[in-house]
Amino acid sequence: MAEITIGNITLDLQRKPIKNLHISVLPPEGKVRVSAPLKLSDTAIRMAVVKRIAWIREQQADFAAQPRQSEREMCTGETHYLWGRGYRLDVAQGFENNVKLKGGKIVLSSRKDSTSEKRQMILQDWYRAILRKRVEPLIQQWQERIGVKASFVGIKRMKTKWGSCNPSTGRIWLNLELVKKPPECLEFIIVHELVHLLERHHNERFKALMQQHLPKWPEYRRTLNRSPLAFDKWGY
Template sequence: MTTETQHLRISGVEVEVVRKDIKNLHLGVYPPLGRVRVAVPLVLGDEAVRLAVIDKLGWIKRQRAKFAEQPRQSRREMVSGESHWFLGRRYRLRVREQEGPPRVAVCGIGAIDLVVRPGTDAAQREAILSRWHREQLKGLIPPLLAKWQAALGVQVADWGIKRMKTRWGSCNPAARRVWFNLELAKKPVQCLEYIVAHELTHLLERHHDERFTALLDAHMPQWPQYRDMLNSLPLAHEEWGY
């Protein structure tokens, strides 16, 4: 597909304009910083884009204000007593040093134990916890994929988990490959399921257009609540939408 990307400053707002072979204009504001992106038909000129963005300026500012108010975690030092999130719940980290393989375990409803070898530094501790988050997602995602592949009548060829700085998930419809953001391990399961359904819906409709929204409405009517929940929870210190 032919695409052309440029940046325009419209009424003080930096806008990423992506021209592609589509019929309608699609405007989005993305966390964590309120990046504005508009996808437009190849034939649409700059003036028409400016008018469309100006028409939505009030909505854009409201969305950006929501993101600005969204809580951010400070940089994690990976020490006992810190708050860490898993599946939408806040836990207190308890670091214990002992010989043997490192491990992570949820203890009751309030603590995550991180067992590490003596001398393990903060970066290594964070890597151990991230690997654990990845393993948890690897267990949670397959049944959700099976559920939504059956519901939507689609089939993925491959899927994976990785850190992403600009989105919660991504889909390559041609390759039938989907990716999920590692940060989803920290969010409620309903949010993870929403992203699974969202990405699989892209196998039926590539763009965030009226058909895409109608498909989500039909199969997951509560998706706007899950999206809002996802975008209201604390973000990691790392600056990384939907």
């Protein structure tokens, strides 16, 4: 990976055996990554980036405006999110590890010797179960509406994407962090990834398909972009 500067924007350039150039603006700080075909000249790459400067700066401004959560220590009094709402975390000692939503709080019970990392894992497992329960009917519903079929739908933490789709294999991944965002954000990402099974690129056909199946998708995308970003030690 090479680092180049165009104007006042520094970006990471990756050359890959692909047909088209792709520009990505990555959270949380708006780092720019360009994936370019192996034979594309440096001049052509620079021209492509210059044409997208306004869009790049808009994306970076959106990230800069997003609120950030503080570093998670997994202790009583922290605010953790579920479906767009903040809940106070209560950490208690118990004979087994479990998490419950009780009295407007997230109550996490763990053994006396549990570390913050272990409590984080307990909470992540709880989040994963909740997200999976909501994902399954939504996937079924939207596959039927759109007329596609994913070969696999998985959940994992991803640092730079809310979701991903490999149209060649039909495999879809959803970011575990979606469980913390308003429910319409999850629906937007599910529809977005399923539509990629019909159209690989973010072109006019893709946008038309999104508009056909989920007319409010630009509104849902804005909601997702305004939601608090999780604290993380991001790396690229």
